[in-house]
Amino acid sequence: MLGRSAVGSPPAGKERPVRSTHVVVLGGGFAGLETAFLLRSRFGEDRLRLTVVSDRGEFLFKPNTIYLPFEGDDGHLRVPLEPALRRRGIGYVPAEVSTLDPGRRTVGLADGGTITYDYLVVATGARANPGEIPGLGEHGRQLCDPARLGSFAEELLWMVQYARHGHRQHVVCVVPPGLHYPTATYELALMLDTWLRRGDIRHQVEIRLVTHEETLLRDFGPKVHDAVTARFAEREIESDTGLTVTSTTGTKVKFGDHNARRYDLLICLPPQVAAVTYPGLPADDRGFLRCEPGTRAVRGYPEIFAPGDAGDFPIKQAFIALRHAEAVADAIGADLTGRPRDDATGGITTMFLLDMLDQALFAQVPLAVGQAPDGRTIVSPSARTPYRVGTGRWWRLGKHSVGRSVPAAFASGHPFHAGAWWDAAQRHLRAGTDALTR
Ligand SMILES: Cc1cc2nc3c(=O)[nH]c(=O)nc-3n(C[C@H](O)[C@H](O)[C@H](O)COP(=O)(O)OP(=O)(O)OC[C@H]3O[C@@H](n4cnc5c(N)ncnc54)[C@H](O)[C@@H]3O)c2cc1C
Structure with a gap:
């Protein structure tokens, strides 16, 4: 078990007695929420105290904002954070993160407050530059x-x-x-x-x-x-x-x-560059935190993780952010249950859809990391998941369906990549991939 935890201000109100490991998640995007909800689905409030810090009060399903100039509105793409987190006994601190002291395990907030953590999940994403x-x-x-x-x-x-x-x-x-x-x-x-x-x-x-x-x-x-x-x-x-x-x-x-x-x-x-820079932590020239490929732990800091866009993974996608969140939840879960972490670097399979408004292109791409000299990913020649691409009208449904399902899962306080819904979605996806791609 790592060190004791305490929370400064905010949140408002009395400080709660320390009773469990404290995981602090910075960012309420794909990586941050998926990590928080996955951990909560595996560990109750008596075992794990969870706090999410975000400078924005809502989650935004960014990939489908691309439709806005052409059709629709963005109402269904947004999820207010506070009620969703409260539903699962997860603390919410609406604040901008400004500093990090890994030695003291404290995060400084722009409003002057501090938060102490046992584990820190840096999921503050990327920003346009x-x-x-x-x-x-x-x-x-x-x-x-x-x-x-x-x-x-x-x-x-x-x-x-x-x-x-x-x-x-x-x-x-x-x-x-x-x-x-x-x-x-x-x-x-x-x-x-x-x-x-x-x-x-x-x-x-x-x-x-x-x-x-x-x-x-x-x-x-x-x-x-x-x-x-x-x-x-x-x-x-x-x-x-x-x-x-x-x-x-x-x-x-x-x-x-x-x-x-x-x-x-x-x-x-x-x-793009990192939305927040964390002086003292290892980062590349764009501020993205250097991570162990399997667990997304920041190099040299086993208690700090950087899933999603905040880390140094060369491709930045929502789907990859969700996969990283799983790796982080697995690593923290392994520590809490006394198992060794699995830092296998077998790569990651990503999926994406390019909508053309009349049809869509779907790709399932197994990526290998660490094999190209310039740090880029390559399409894995040896992955078990096949490399498949297909185009057709049916794939449009996939993009719209994911754009509704992720916000719905998060609004109810659940991770997207877990549970009965995800099992069913995977079965449909496998059938679709077999029938509609090459
Ligand atoms: C127009 C567009 C289209 C895209 N299309 C696709 C697509 O089709 N498929 C796909 O897979 N991906 C797509 N992406 C990329 C995808 O949206 C990102 O990879 C994904 O959002 C990364 O998730 P994240 O959780 O790492 O970061 P984010 O979703 O960016 O979340 C970061 C979080 O950190 C918070 N934060 C930032 N700074 C601070 C701070 N100082 N203090 C506190 N909180 C802070 C933010 O408010 C936010 O809650 C698209 C992105 C855009 C913009």
């Missing part, structure tokens, strides 16, 4: 921020008006280095194509995707590249690979080979 590319902050569309998606929808309508008045429009979608979830940019290009076709104005708009990657969605391997290439060809979406954006002006985007492209609308999700 548009300032890395001169001009991007002013001229690119920051679609990682749901608050800006409304104004993007208006810009799309203006673009359509210009196109209808005979002015051919050029949309450039740029994937810069340092963006760890490039799938969203590809998805936006594909959705935009369908949306413009439905408005019968696609012939007046050129869509081009320019990426620094050597192949399309490089990290997900050749099958994904081939499937995306085929979809782009069908839809007359142009693409350039191996081109790194260096700067943008109000009308042009410039690349490392000194070429420039004129645009009417620039879509560029910016490079």
